[in-house]
Amino acid sequence: MTAGDLRWGRRILMCPPRHFGVLYEINPWMSSEVKVDADRAQSQWGRLVATLQAAGAEVVEMAARPEVPDLVFTANAGLVNGDQFVPSHFRHAERQPETEVNAAWFAAAGWRVDRLPEDLDHEGAGDALPFTPEGGHTVLLSGYSFRSDARAATALADLLGCPVRPIQLVDPRLYHLDLTFCPLDGRRALVAPLGWDGYGRKVVEALVPEPLVLSDEETLAFCANSVVVGTTVVMPAAPLRVARQLEAWGFDVVECPVDEFLKAGGGCRCLTLALDVALSA
């Protein structure tokens, strides 16, 4: 197994930050007293697009909408599985209007839209990332507690036809799974145990043969919120220790600052949604 065999991440959905701002506070990083520099946000986003494209990814854009500023975080749109799309059900009222925007976009783009039961919250790829061990079946690791329900994992397994393992998120600063877990290939992943309870740590330990375990400091710098395109790992921050290990495994590390988005609690991964994920294949 070599670096770069991740079977998804070459086709990415993004939404420009035309209306982005910190207008409400729904995670510990958000403060409505903090102003977002719109120009800086736009240029950081543009640089992320260029970096991903340079790494070989195709970037698909969806139109920004003023009433839903967090649409920019496309990772939370939902879960893609081949030609199937399951839109997120957001826990916070502020983000709930995004569901229909996302469902409409995917339906128009040719996806089959399947819905979660009304009473279950799940925030899409923000809270669920696939790991395919070499020679094994794809497992969707799903975080729960702050934004998603544990029971949503059961509903998703039914809808997607792939095993979903719910693990509990325990640190409110790491409110989504994608702040704690980043699959790299069939053996490796960036993992941040700070975000999980003891059971969750054991589940990841059993799933990932060669984890790169992030320190608490690296975790809180959003290292795990990275985007992997083949052999390229695009990171909001790339501490030397982490970058060296990734390079030793054969990855190219590109640091792509997105600190305007960190003000809303989002990093590189949060701004992207892989459109080429096939879970039940």
Added chain:
Amino acid sequence: MSTETIEVTGHIVDSLLLAKILDTILDAGCDYEIEDVHIGKTSLDPSTARIAVIGDEAKLDQLLDELQVHGANRTHQHDVHLVPVEQDGVLPAGFYSTTNLAADVRVDGTWRPVENPEMDCALIVADGRAYTAPMHKVRAGEQVVVGSDGVRVHAPSHARDTQVFEFMASEVSSEKPKALLVTQVADRMRAARRRGGRVLVVAGPAVVHTGGATDLARLVTEGWVDLLFAGNGFATHDIEADVLGTSLGVSVAEGKPTEGGHANHLRVINEVRRHGSIAAAVEAGYVTGGVMHACVRAGVPFVLGGSVRDDGPLPDVITDTVAAADALRDQLGGMEVALMLASTLHAIAAGNCLPAGVETFCVDINQAVLTKLADRGSHQALGIVTDVGPFVGQLTNELLRDA
């Protein structure tokens, strides 16, 4: 103690969710029983577990909220289904049949305690109250619980004091030191008395045959018995022993058969019938001692339930068995201890009417009787295999020692 059933489905084994849920239950100081578990064959197949969570009511509510976060939901979230009785004494098909455990029913989203737990009854809901009723007592129009939705049964409480629980846990005690058991039964009677609880004694004829009647009469006189339940045989032989000195014709003092003694009990029954009642016979000075005399003198109520092979019977015997059981039921309020002394049919009848919370001690020389009682569902009963006469004597000494 309460029990709630929860269910969790999904990839609960690989995600360690099941292990976490079970650990969480124990960490909260509660207990669980896995009622049903279905493990998926491949990693793709979901698994399902249905778990009964047992614990203190206050803890349980908090725990269930916590478990809900991990995806485990209560299975009983429905109101009871009520169907009206159409015909007096006939229950709707599918009626809920009760246990003797404390229970709650959910009406309009609120759990209400069942007022008088009794096994093998129907549950009636009226004016926001819930109570049990035996089949023959239901009347047309009453609302009866059908199915088991909205009914939750509380596990037997072991919380009151662990020592008793350990003591009670042994069920039948043929191989235990009897003196120790006697002391413990006496302790339970004293404890019940301190709490203002009542004591029921169910007595069979063997109490008289084995010479235990005098001691039992002392217990009645000294206020240790609040209700006596027996049959025609016990009352007859008790009076026979007082009046003629025999029990079923055998001299209680010498243990020898007496001339013409086989008819002694009939002659005694005949005389009491002449007086009109046991109380009248006592008043007239015909009966001057024994348990029935003590009950009359001390004002302790008794219920005599008849059976098909009774001689006479004594005028106080209720020959309609349904009416006899109702008469017993009417007097069971506040009962906390039941002593079943060498009685089979009356002990089972009383056991059927008692809520599980009543500490029940069954004394019999024959272990099969005790096993039978437990098999009929009176699991709260502790069986003591011993000769009843000496047992009553020791218990009386123990209780009256300080007097």
